[in-house]
Amino acid sequence: DGGITQSPKYLFRKEGQNVTLSCEQNLNHDAMYWYRQDPGQGLRLIYYSQIVNDFQKGDIAEGYSVSREKKESFPLTVTSAQKNPTAFYLCASSRSANTNEKLFFGSGTQLSVL
Amino acid sequence: KNQVEQSPQSLIILEGKNCTLQCNYTVSPFSNLRWYKQDTGRGPVSLTIMTFSENTKSNGRYTATLDADTKQSSLHITASQLSDSASYICVVSAGGSGTYKYIFGTGTRLKVLA
Numbered sequence: 001d002g003g004i005t006q007s008p009k010y011l012f013r014k015e016g017q018n019v020t021l022s023c024e025q026n027l028n029h030d031a032m033y034w035y036r037q038d039p040g041q042g043l044r045l046i047y048y049s050q051i052v053n054d055f056q057k058g059d060i061a062e063g064y065s066v067s068r069e070k071k072e073s074f075p076l077t078v079t080s081a082q083k084n085p086t087a088f089y090l091c092a093s094s095r096s097a098n099t100n101e102k103l104f105f106g107s108g109t110q111l112s113v114l
Numbered sequence: 115k116n117q118v119e120q121s122p123q124s125l126i127i128l129e130g131k132n133c134t135l136q137c138n139y140t141v142s143p144f145s146n147l148r149w150y151k152q153d154t155g156r157g158p159v160s161l162t163i164m165t166f167s168e169n170t171k172s173n174g175r176y177t178a179t180l181d182a183d184t185k186q187s188s189l190h191i192t193a194s195q196l197s198d199s200a201s202y203i204c205v206v207s208a209g210g211s212g213t214y215k216y217i218f219g220t221g222t223r224l225k226v227l228a
Contacts, residue, residue: 004157030125035218042118042203090157099145099207104217105157106160 003021003027006091006106012114013078020064021076023091029104031097032074036060037088037108046089049074050097080112086113118206118219124213128226135222137187137204143210149189152201152221155227161189161202184200194226 004025005039011017025032035043045058049068063082068074074093078085089109094101118139127133138221139147146165162171162178162188171178175198177190191198201221208215 006157040220042220043216044218045216092157099209099215100143100158102148102163102206103158105159107157108155112153 004091004093004106006109008109009107011109011111013111016046016080018077018079019111021078021111023049023074023076023088023106024072025093026072027093029093029095029106030071031094032068033092033103034066034074034076035090035092037090043090046076048097083097086109116217118204118217120204120222122217122222124223124225126227127194129194129228132182133191133194133224135189135202136217137219139185139206139217141206141208143209144182145207147180149169150203150205151159152203158203164198175221189225195228199224199226214226
């Protein structure tokens, strides 16, 4: 999947629990993104980061948090404030946050609520 | 409102047949349009990219067309194979200095039968 590794593949969250999804890339890309995919809907942007130590909210950031302490890593935390977390989560990266750049996606994490 | 609409939602064809998927968009300012292939449970993979000035682009058995006047794109798959079974997602990038935005369609789910 283009040098982007997401883990775990499947994740279960209990009520009131925070969970963290991992995303690592070895493409030396500056920009990284988190998307949420629900059945019958297009991908929706949660957060994106154009450069290390910087990140911006996307369209559906409520209930989520991120960090970008290293260029290669962009973990996503799904907090207890996210009331409907069940979805397929995709991490992506690109050389820069430029609309001409191709997005490279990881293989996704399926999050379900117990 | 920036939108990308794809049709049909799903399609079933026999192996060896051709098919065409449609994408209509209302995105401004337009930067480029990509088609992605997403296998079940995996991340999307880029097939083609088209800018405003390009009408046709091919990638093996995949041929994408773009009509910037009518804001329509199509993806034609020739001599389909079982491995073509996947969702095909149209993604339009909105341009603009210092900003970025990818607008995702909901995808067409293609099933190729033997």
